Amino acid sequence: MQESGLIKFFMSPSKIIRSQRKTLSISINEDAELIVRAPKRLSIEKIQDFINEKENWINRKITLVENQIKDVTSNQNKILYLGTLFPIIIKPQASRELIFTGEEFVVKSIEPNSLSLSLKKWCKSKFREIALPRVAYFADKHNLNVNQVRIKNQKTMWGSCSSKNNINLNYLLIMAPSEVIDYVIIHELAHTIHRNHSVDFWRLVQLIMPDFQQHKQWLKANGYKLRRV
Numbered sequence: 672m673q674e675s676g677l678i679k680f681f682m683s684p685s686k687i688i689r690s691q692r693k694t695l696s697i698s699i700n701e702d703a704e705l706i707v708r709a710p711k712r713l714s715i716e717k718i719q720d721f722i723n724e725k726e727n728w729i730n731r732k733i734t735l736v737e738n739q740i741k742d743v744t745s746n747q748n749k750i751l752y753l754g755t756l757f758p759i760i761i762k763p764q765a766s767r768e769l770i771f772t773g774e775e776f777v778v779k780s781i782e783p784n785s786l787s788l789s790l791k792k793w794c795k796s797k798f799r800e801i802a803l804p805r806v807a808y809f810a811d812k813h814n815l816n817v818n819q820v821r822i823k824n825q826k827t828m829w830g831s832c833s834s835k836n837n838i839n840l841n842y843l844l845i846m847a848p849s850e851v852i853d854y855v856i857i858h859e860l861a862h863t864i865h866r867n868h869s870v871d872f873w874r875l876v877q878l879i880m881p882d883f884q885q886h887k888q889w890l891k892a893n894g895y896k897l898r899r900v
């Protein structure tokens with residue numbers, strides 16, 4: 672390796688995942704770490720060259736994720752519900768683990784494990800209560816056939832629709848504004864007609880929700896806020 676190469680050798684991946692794949696890929700995970708996926712026998716020099724080439728993109732992306740982490744950390748004493756942040760108040764004598772008063776979340780304990788557990792439970796049941804009638808409403812209005820609706824926490828997906836028209840929805844969406852929840856529901860409902868993201872698919876989404884772009888965009892820009900419970 673040349674000297675200039677050595678000097679540039681400062682950015683190293685946190686993790687290299689080797690597999691049968693034929694191409695190299697880099698990504699930044701939610702902890703702002705650089706992850707490299709590489710073919711089994713590709714030399715470390717080749718990997719480093721690739722990283723050096725993508726340095727600007729990597730730096731930009733790491734800064735973005737670091738800012739997101741700062742944002743999430745600074746709001747740790749608040750809970751996002753339908754797009755609004757509400758404060759957490761601790762009352763050890765409270766009758767339940769977690770109560771939403773309309774203005775604040777009252778919790779018995781902020782011990783991370785117990786808070787995370789009660790919050791997950793609350794999000795799931797609240798999301799079910801809000802989302803299921805919306806699925807029925809849009810399906811009915813636009814004559815779309817839905818089989819089962821399942822409410823889950825899928826780590827990487829907001830929703831999905833199977834070939835049997837079973838729809839899965841991520842309950843962390845309860846933190847998003849209600850129009851964003853509607854957008855994800857409409858997106859999955861449109862997949863009961865178009866199994867892809869073709870022009871016809873997006874046309875149907877737009878027909879049902881003319882301003883869907885801004886809600887799609889909200890999710891792209893703010894999705895990170897919904898992921899950490």
Ligand SMILES: [Zn+2]
Nearest residue numbers: 858862867868
């Ligand atoms: Zn889709």
